[in-house]
Amino acid sequence: MTDLLSHNEPLPDERSDDRSDIATGTASSVQGEPCNELRGAAHHAWRLAEPRAKAQAALEIGRQLASASLLIDAARGFDDELRPGRPSMPRLVHPRDVPNRGAGTPAGRAALLHAIAHIEFNAIDLALDAVWRFPGMPSDWYLDWASVASEEAAHFSLLADELERRGHRYGDFDAHDGLWEMAMKTRDDPLARMALVPRLMEARGLDVTPIIRGKLEQAGDVQACAILDIILRDEVGHVAIGNHWYGVLCRRQGLEPEGAWDALARRYCASAPKAPFNLEARLRAGFTQAELLAWQSAQASAGPADA
Numbered sequence: 027m028t029d030l031l032s033h034n035e036p037l038p039d040e041r042s043d044d045r046s047d048i049a050t051g052t053a054s055s056v057q058g059e060p061c062n063e064l065r066g067a068a069h070h071a072w073r074l075a076e077p078r079a080k081a082q083a084a085l086e087i088g089r090q091l092a093s094a095s096l097l098i099d100a101a102r103g104f105d106d107e108l109r110p111g112r113p114s115m116p117r118l119v120h121p122r123d124v125p126n127r128g129a130g131t132p133a134g135r136a137a138l139l140h141a142i143a144h145i146e147f148n149a150i151d152l153a154l155d156a157v158w159r160f161p162g163m164p165s166d167w168y169l170d171w172a173s174v175a176s177e178e179a180a181h182f183s184l185l186a187d188e189l190e191r192r193g194h195r196y197g198d199f200d201a202h203d204g205l206w207e208m209a210m211k212t213r214d215d216p217l218a219r220m221a222l223v224p225r226l227m228e229a230r231g232l233d234v235t236p237i238i239r240g241k242l243e244q245a246g247d248v249q250a251c252a253i254l255d256i257i258l259r260d261e262v263g264h265v266a267i268g269n270h271w272y273g274v275l276c277r278r279q280g281l282e283p284e285g286a287w288d289a290l291a292r293r294y295c296a297s298a299p300k301a302p303f304n305l306e307a308r309l310r311a312g313f314t315q316a317e318l319l320a321w322q323s324a325q326a327s328a329g330p331a332d333a
Contacts, residue, residue, distance in 0.1 A: 064096040064168055068157035068175065069104055075111035077147060077186065077196050081179040084150050088176025091169065098165050104158055108210055110151040115197030116144065125199050129241040136194050138238065139250060143185035144201040145231070146257070149178040149264075152209055152223060160216045170267045177260050184253050211294050217275040221290045224268020225313075226299060231261050232307040233299075262311045269312030284317050301325055 071083035153175035
């Protein structure tokens with residue numbers, strides 16, 4: 027599926043915003059080393075294990091994008107690597123074994139912030155992975171996901187700083203690996219990746235972040251609330267990018283988006299999104315009223331036992 031889209035054949039529905047100042051072409055570099063080519067730089071950052079180093083590398087990619095100093099080699103191939111660089115901690119456990127994250131105590135709030143930091147750390151790798159793993163995509167694909175990686179790195183850095191201010195650090199609490207498991211299932215298919223990572227798993231953050239923020243606000247945690255406000259604002263844009271590229275790929279293959287999503291969910295054993303939805307945020311992120319109503323109706327029909 028890697029040749030699904032030819033870099034030399036522009037998509038009729040590719041966005042028309044002017045990015046002509048970003049060069050395309052071939053840049054020589056050593057595999058895994060920093061370079062002036064975007065996909066190689068993303069691969070290098072993806073392989074870094076130390077969390078702060080990975081975040082800084084992703085932020086640097088964002089700075090280089092802003093200065094138009096990176097080439098894009100859409101034809102470049104990479105080995106099929108399954109796992110990004112990861113630190114030895116946190117310990118990854120089953121979701122049911124993740125520590126309590128109640129907002130009523132300082133320890134609970136620290137565990138909650140750590141859980142969000144872990145999501146943001148994974149999100150850096152997910153965006154970097156979309157940049158380097160899929161060859162033959164339009165330039166805007168790579169630019170979009172590189173910019174997402176930089177913003178996710180900024181989120182992680184805010185949370186890591188706040189954890190340290192509270193006497194903790196990233197890695198102090200157990201976490202789970204659900205996001206990355208779905209990324210690996212979809213590593214050969216950019217359409218499935220868009221359907222089931224940004225449109226399903228990451229979009230769930232649009233629903234739960236306001237709920238978490240409400241609990242933190244009730245606890246008087248002003249600083250944590252301010253960080254979540256930034257994250258929610260940016261995540262609407264990130265999910266919108268996933269929705270955009272899902273639509274582009276569906277049109278490219280002559281697929282009806284809602285029907286294609288149902289088929290992909292069945293193929294990859296993914297459950298449909300569950301209400302309650304943050305309707306305002308999801309609509310701004312590119313979901314349609316029709317698909318949100320369909321998911322709500324399906325959940326209501328299934329009943330409490332199956333929902």
